[in-house]
Amino acid sequence: MQHSWLHAAKWLISCREARVTPCYAPVVPTIVAAPATERSRHSVVVRVTHWITVLCFVALLVTGVEILLSHPRFYWGETGNVNMHPLFTLHVPSSRAMVPTGYAVLPDQNGWSRYLHFEAAWLIVLTGIVYVLASLWNGHLRRDLLPAGEQRNWKAYVAVLGRYLRRAPVKESGAYNAVQRAVYLGVIFGLLPLLIWTGLALSPAIGSVAPWAVEALGGRQSARTLHFFATIALVLFFIVHVVMVALAGFWSRTRAMVTGAVKEEQL
Amino acid sequence: MSMTRRRMITAAVAAGAGISAAGVAVRLARRYGLVPPDSGGIYGPGETLTYATQRLMTTHSMAREFSRGMISKAPFANEMPPLNAEFKRHQAAGFKEWKLTVDGMVAHPASLSLADLKALPLRSQITELACEEGWSYIAEWIGAPLFEVLHAAGTLPQARYVVYRSIDRDWWESIDMADAMHPQTLLTYGMNDDDLPVRFGGPLRLRLPRQLGYKSLKFVDSITITDSMKHFGKGLGSASPEGGYAWYAGI
Numbered sequence: 001m002q003h004s005w006l007h008a009a010k011w012l013i014s015c016r017e018a019r020v021t022p023c024y025a026p027v028v029p030t031i032v033a034a035p036a037t038e039r040s041r042h043s044v045v046v047r048v049t050h051w052i053t054v055l056c057f058v059a060l061l062v063t064g065v066e067i068l069l070s071h072p073r074f075y076w077g078e079t080g081n082v083n084m085h086p087l088f089t090l091h092v093p094s095s096r097a098m099v100p101t102g103y104a105v106l107p108d109q110n111g112w113s114r115y116l117h118f119e120a121a122w123l124i125v126l127t128g129i130v131y132v133l134a135s136l137w138n139g140h141l142r143r144d145l146l147p148a149g150e151q152r153n154w155k156a157y158v159a160v161l162g163r164y165l166r167r168a169p170v171k172e173s174g175a176y177n178a179v180q181r182a183v184y185l186g187v188i189f190g191l192l193p194l195l196i197w198t199g200l201a202l203s204p205a206i207g208s209v210a211p212w213a214v215e216a217l218g219g220r221q222s223a224r225t226l227h228f229f230a231t232i233a234l235v236l237f238f239i240v241h242v243v244m245v246a247l248a249g250f251w252s253r254t255r256a257m258v259t260g261a262v263k264e265e266q267l
Numbered sequence: 268m269s270m271t272r273r274r275m276i277t278a279a280v281a282a283g284a285g286i287s288a289a290g291v292a293v294r295l296a297r298r299y300g301l302v303p304p305d306s307g308g309i310y311g312p313g314e315t316l317t318y319a320t321q322r323l324m325t326t327h328s329m330a331r332e333f334s335r336g337m338i339s340k341a342p343f344a345n346e347m348p349p350l351n352a353e354f355k356r357h358q359a360a361g362f363k364e365w366k367l368t369v370d371g372m373v374a375h376p377a378s379l380s381l382a383d384l385k386a387l388p389l390r391s392q393i394t395e396l397a398c399e400e401g402w403s404y405i406a407e408w409i410g411a412p413l414f415e416v417l418h419a420a421g422t423l424p425q426a427r428y429v430v431y432r433s434i435d436r437d438w439w440e441s442i443d444m445a446d447a448m449h450p451q452t453l454l455t456y457g458m459n460d461d462d463l464p465v466r467f468g469g470p471l472r473l474r475l476p477r478q479l480g481y482k483s484l485k486f487v488d489s490i491t492i493t494d495s496m497k498h499f500g501k502g503l504g505s506a507s508p509e510g511g512y513a514w515y516a517g518i
Binding site: 082 | 309310312313314316317321324325328329330331333337339341342343345346395397398399400401402403404405476477478479510511512513517518
C-alpha cells in the first residue's frame, strides 16, 4: 500500500499531463482528438456543477448540524418547544442550556452557520438550475440519466444488484447502469427538491406567500423533521456514492470528474 | 482551433454580459432598497439574494394566521438576561409610567403611554412565533399596528427604516418600511386575552410574524425613524448582526 500523498501527487501530475480533448465539443469525435489512452467521461458542465455541489453539500451539512444542535428535538405538526412532547430527541449535546440533554452546553455557532447555510443553499439551487437546463439542452439527461431502452424492466435492476452483491468485476460500458440512473434521478429530482421545499417551508416569509407549501407537509415542525430525514437520506447517498467510487477506483474516477477523462487501462 | 476560438469569444462575451448584468442588478437593488444593511463580508451575496427576493415576493403577503384552537397550551418563554433596575422600577409601578418615545424623521415626535397605545385601533392576530433555534408556539397577540403610530407621528417621505429598542439598550433591532407599514406588525401589549406577561416581553413587544422570533423585540420603549442605518451601532442594521446573526430574519 503506497502512501496516499504519493497517490495524490501522482494523480495531480497525471492531471497536468493529460491534455484531454474538449469533450464539450461534440463536433469533434472524441476518439480522434484524444490521446489513444484516454476516454472522455464527463462534460464540463457536469464536472463544474458536481464540485460546486460537493462544496455546498459540505457547507450545508456542517452548518445544518450546528443549527440542529441548538435544539436537537423534533416534533410533528405546526408547533413544538421544550414544554411539548417531542416526536423524538437526539441524544447529543446542545448549544442551548434550556434543552435538557444531560451534556455540557456547547458554544453557540448559529449566527455564521445560518448565514452560510442560506448562502450555500442559494449557490446549490442556482447550480442545480444550470445543471438541469444544460442537461436538457445537451441531451445529458436523456442520454445518460433516463433509463436506456434495455434498462426499462425489473430484470435490469435485479441484474445490477446481483452483480453488486456478488462483487462481480465491473464491466465498463461507459454508461450508467439502471440502478445508477434511478438513484441519480431520485437524488436530483426527488431528494434535493424535497430538501429545498422542506427548508423553504421553515421560512415565515415564504410561508406568508405560499402557506400551502407548509400545510402540505403537515405544519412547520413537520417540515423541519422531514428536512432532517431528507438530510439523513442524502448523507446515506453520499456514503454509498463515495464507497462505489472507491470500489471502481477512487483516484481514476475522481480524476475523471476533474479532467473529464479516464485512462483506458483503468477502465 | 476555430471551435476553441469561438468558444473563447462566446465565453468572453458571456462573462462581460454577466458582469454588466450583475453591476446593473446591484445598482437597481440599491435604488429599490433591496440590499440589507449587513450586506458586507463573505455572507453578503447570500444575504442580499435572500432579502431582495423575499422583499419583492412578500411586500403585501400576510403571515399565516391560525384558529383559536391552535393556540399553544404550553407556549415557551425563552430564557432572558436579568432585567435592569429601570425595568424593575416600571414593573413595581405596574408599568403606569412606561413610555414609548417616537422620534427621528417624523413631523411630530411623541411619547406614548400604554394607555395612549390602547386608544389606537386595536388588532389581534393568532400567529406563530418561530425561534431561529427551531422551536415555536402559537399565541394570540393583541396590540396597536405600528403603522398607526407612524401615521400619527407623521413619517417623512425619506424614511427607510424603523429602529426599535428594548429598555435594555443592548437589545435593538430595525426593519424596513415594508415591514414597518405591514398590518401584522404590532406593538403588542396583550397575549391570549390578557396583558402581555413580562416573560413574553410585556409590557410592550414588537411582534413581526413574518420574521423569526429574535426580530420580535421584548420591552420596547423607543422607536426612531431614519433614512439610513449607518449611524446606528456599527451600521449593520441592528444588534443581531453585531452578534453574528442576520439582520433580515424572514429566511
